[in-house]
Amino acid sequence: xxxxxxxxxxxxxxxxxxxxxxxxxxxxxxxxxxxxxxxxxxxxxxxxxxxxxxxxxxxxxxxxxxxxxxxxxxxxxxxxxxxxxxxxxxxxxxxxxxxxxxxxxxxxxxxxxxxxxxxxxxxxxxxxxxxxxxxxxxxxxxxxxxxxxxxxxxxxxxxxxxxxxxxxxxxxxxxxxxxxxxxxxxxxxxxxxxxxxxxxxxxxxxxxxxxxxxxxxxxxxxxxxxxxxxxxxxxxxxxxxxxxxxxxxxxxxxxxxxxxxxxxxxxxxxxxxxxxxxxxxxxxxxxxxxxxxxxxxxxxxxxxxxxxxxxxxxxxxxxxxxxxxxxxxxxxxxxxxxxxxxxxxxxxxxxxxxxxxxxxxxxxxxxxxxxxxxxxxxxxxxxxxxxxxxxxxxxxxx
Amino acid sequence: xxxxxxxxxxxxxxxxxxxxxxxxxxxxxxxxxxxxxxxxxxxxxxxxxxxxxxxxxxxxxxxxxxxxxxxxxxxxxxxxxxxxxxxxxxxxxxxxxxxxxxxxxxxxxxxxxxxxxxxxxxxxxxxxx
Numbered sequence: 001x002x003x004x005x006x007x008x009x010x011x012x013x014x015x016x017x018x019x020x021x022x023x024x025x026x027x028x029x030x031x032x033x034x035x036x037x038x039x040x041x042x043x044x045x046x047x048x049x050x051x052x053x054x055x056x057x058x059x060x061x062x063x064x065x066x067x068x069x070x071x072x073x074x075x076x077x078x079x080x081x082x083x084x085x086x087x088x089x090x091x092x093x094x095x096x097x098x099x100x101x102x103x104x105x106x107x108x109x110x111x112x113x114x115x116x117x118x119x120x121x122x123x124x125x126x127x128x129x130x131x132x133x134x135x136x137x138x139x140x141x142x143x144x145x146x147x148x149x150x151x152x153x154x155x156x157x158x159x160x161x162x163x164x165x166x167x168x169x170x171x172x173x174x175x176x177x178x179x180x181x182x183x184x185x186x187x188x189x190x191x192x193x194x195x196x197x198x199x200x201x202x203x204x205x206x207x208x209x210x211x212x213x214x215x216x217x218x219x220x221x222x223x224x225x226x227x228x229x230x231x232x233x234x235x236x237x238x239x240x241x242x243x244x245x246x247x248x249x250x251x252x253x254x255x256x257x258x259x260x261x262x263x264x265x266x267x268x269x270x271x272x273x274x275x276x277x278x279x280x281x282x283x284x285x286x287x288x289x290x291x292x293x294x295x296x297x298x299x300x301x302x303x304x305x306x307x308x309x310x311x312x313x314x315x316x317x318x319x320x321x322x323x324x325x326x327x328x329x330x331x332x333x334x335x336x337x338x339x340x341x342x343x344x345x346x347x348x349x350x351x352x353x354x355x356x357x358x359x360x361x362x363x364x365x366x367x368x369x370x371x372x373x374x375x376x377x378x379x380x381x382x383x384x385x386x387x388x389x390x391x392x393x394x395x396x397x398x
Numbered sequence: 399x400x401x402x403x404x405x406x407x408x409x410x411x412x413x414x415x416x417x418x419x420x421x422x423x424x425x426x427x428x429x430x431x432x433x434x435x436x437x438x439x440x441x442x443x444x445x446x447x448x449x450x451x452x453x454x455x456x457x458x459x460x461x462x463x464x465x466x467x468x469x470x471x472x473x474x475x476x477x478x479x480x481x482x483x484x485x486x487x488x489x490x491x492x493x494x495x496x497x498x499x500x501x502x503x504x505x506x507x508x509x510x511x512x513x514x515x516x517x518x519x520x521x522x523x524x525x526x527x
Binding site for chain 1 (some may be wrong): 407423425426427429431432436451452453456457458459463464467468480481482483484485486487488490
């Protein structure tokens with residue numbers, strides 16, 4: 001049950017790098033002990049979730065201030081998730097409810113993160129940001145990411161190794177530059193034993209419901225492998241990853257031809273996902289014909305998805321379309337004229353935030369994100385799920 | 399009385415009524431300021447929270463920490479199988495956490511039953527609260 005620590009790790013635990021690092025190391029070692037990890041593993045990057053005042057509130061703001069005040073500093077590059085409003089336009093698009101108190105709380109959180117050395121990318125898809133390249137991450141690197149959607153994307157698409165770290169654990173890992181060697185950091189644990197065949201035509205809404213099915217039915221601790229009738233587009237995989245993290249705790253899927261693995265996966269059995277069940281669930285989740293708004297970009301959208309949206313949206317939207325994205329992707333799309341084209345068709349943009357981690361009025365929403373459906377349907381009167389193509393029809397019909 | 403030995407992750411001696419939840423995402427399904435489950439309003443404060451399966455957002459650790467911050471911490475969390483998000487939250491909040499509850503026992507336990515856990519992790523059900 002004991003965790004073998006290197007001399008350096010013991011020194012950190014004993015406080016030779018200050019009280020904050022010692023506390024961070026203590027938490028990581030305790031988690032390591034409780035999951036049965038035998039050692040720690042160095043990480044090259046951390047991504048920290050739980051940074052919106054809307055999600056962590058007063059308790060979280062106080063926690064981060066205390067840590068920064070104790071002298072906590074990040075030992076590896078660390079990026080952070082979206083916050084509770086668009087910092088460049090706090091009352092942006094008129095859908096977010098941002099009080100003064102909320103902004104003050106959010107500012108305290110950002111100041112503490114900055115003091116610890118965070119790169120404030122404010123996005124749940126750091127891998128789409130231009131700045132991400134400078135971390136020089138490659139297939140097989142261990143990282144510590146919070147944000148369940150990014151975790152599943154990192155493992156499934158990028159070949160980065162990470163478990164689903166709790167928001168504060170990713171923070172502690174960034175402080176000591178290590179996490180516990182366990183789960184998906186171990187190559188053998190990344191090989192699937194059970195494969196699932198999906199016969200339906202796929203789109204991101206179908207994949208969201210497939211993820212929900214897997215969350216309920218995949219009881220193996222190795223990742224599920226998915227055989228799909230066609231190679232999914234990047235934003236469809238992103239939605240699959242996000243849904244896996246929201247509906248359950250699956251941190252990786254294996255997609256043939258996409259997921260980098262150290263050796264070829266040979267699943268022991270292949271099961272069919274019942275097509276009737278997926279269709280019935282999609283019917284349950286169908287959005288109303290006239291929602292108050294159409295929401296795209298959970299997790300934060302890519303340049304590629306924006307250009308698909310632009311080509312689908314042939315006329316001006318009659319229902320407001322809100323797209324959330326990182327400042328980095330926004331700036332790139334802006335410089336290439338894509339933002340102006342979409343704004344001309346009635347699309348509004350929110351940077352560095354999203355509807356899940358902020359506060360909104362009580363509205364009905366249609367989205368192509370199962371994750372957004374999962375969280376928003378708990379507090380809004382009506383939330384429906386449909387693929388991008390259908391959302392655009394809804395928006396244009398008005 | 400039914401009895402079983404659990405694995406203590408954050409040890410502690412616990413006595414209290416059970417709140418049973420089949421699957422739980424702390425973020426989105428728990429209100430830490432009021433200390434209740436958002437779905438049905440059941441209070442978690444001072445209760446022994448039995449969880450069949452945990453899921454959902456990695457912000458969950460902060461929600462567990464916030465339950466303590468607002469004075470609404472459960473007396474303990476008991477799980478069939480724990481996971482790092484809950485473990486981190488429980489360590490930071492100092493909430494006793496146990497895993498290894500047999501699944502059939504979880505199925506049979508009723509909301510409001512009394513749970514007693516000693517320092518070594520032995521859980522007794524069916525006593526008085």
